[in-house]
Amino acid sequence: MGVADLILILSLVGVQLGWALVKTPSLGRSNTLDPVQMCREIKFVDASRRTATRESVLRDLCEAGIPHVELDDKLKQFAVFNLHRDGFEDVAKWHSGDAQNVIDDPYWVVNDVEQLADTKYHWYSHGLPMWPLPHQAMANSTGKTLLPKKKKEGDWPNYGMATPVYFAAKAWRNQAWSAEEFFQQQKKKSVFKSHKDFHKLAKEIVEQVNGQQVESYSDWPFLRYSLLPMVKSMMQRNKGLCPDEIYIYTRVTPCHPTESRQLTCVQAALEARNLLTQAGCRTTDVIVGYTQEYNNNAL
Known part of the structure; x- marks a missing residue:
């Protein structure tokens, strides 16, 4: 065996060893879901809002969200939401x-x-199962200059995702106790x-x-605490222009069987509508879609 052959073999071994040391994506429960199959049929809470363009965007949200949640026979629900600048664009934009x-x-x-x-x-791990998180660390100053740093508001993303705060089994024992220990450590x-403000917020949410x-979307905090700064940031990036739509995708229809469907299914849209009005975006459409009707075997 020549020197060149030996170098080639060692280089191949090195590459294989390198791949072995690289962290691979967790084989979470969500990876057993087929995005193409699961996101194939998009349903609208308000059927009169259906268009081919909106269906395409909601499907994008569904497919993008699946790799970032873990689901099983008990944990069924999650949401992805997105501020959409151009109502004619049929794919979601991620900022x-x-x-x-x-x-990514x-x-x-x-x-x-x-x-x-x-x-x-x-x-x-993130304090609460929602993102972007209120009180998260975001840049709030410009680059280095000779003058004092100029403060600026954090530039929030135009998308987010969440799952409900589920009551889990023996490993959790006590939700409030678990949350308290997490924030203390x-x-x-x-x-x-x-940290103090987010700790207080998490405590309030767990108590409520x-x-x-838990799978009903009658009042989810990811809208109440994150949407307004997201809209304001998007308007700053777009010279004051409001998004054409906010899309809210939920895997399971946002209604619980024991609640009034007419009320709880539209609650997320009403919450978003109120927040958009506060931001001065009264013309922004709220589009809510899902892929499965609520039932005990939704997975």
Whole structure:
């Protein structure tokens, strides 16, 4: 065997070793779902809003969200939402602003959990199963200059995703206790812009969770706490122009069987509508779609 052959063999071994050391995407439960199959049939909460363009965008949201959630026979629901600038565009546009670009990160899961140090309970790795998070660390100053740094508002993304705060089994034991331990152990390494404020928010949300109706979208905090800064950031990037639409995709229809369908199915749209009005975007359309009717075997 010549020197050249030996070098070639060693280089191949090195490449294979390198691939072995590279982290591969977690084989989470969500990877057992086929995006093409699951997202094939898009349904509209308001059938009169259906168009081919809107159906295409909602399908994009469905397919983009699947790799970033973990689902099983109990954890069924998730949402993806997107501010859409051009109503004639039939594909979703993804802008991350100053926040982490999670949509292109194959390792990032919105409802990822971790084991806590003391109790060995589990809690959500990001504090809550929603993104973008209120009080997250975002850039708030310009680059280095001779003059004092000029403060600016954080540039929020135009998209987000969430799952409900699920009541899990034995490993969690106590939701409030788990959340409290998570934020206590995060104090010295917190990534949140205001750790104290986000801790308070998470505590309030956990206290409000209805364990029997967690999959209903009657009042999800990802809209209430994140949508307004997202809209304002998008308007700044577009010289004051409002988005043509906000798309909200949910895997399962946002209604619980024990609630009035006419009320809860439109609640997310009403919440978004109110927030858009506060931002001065009264003409922005709210489009809500899903792929499966609510039932106990939705997966």
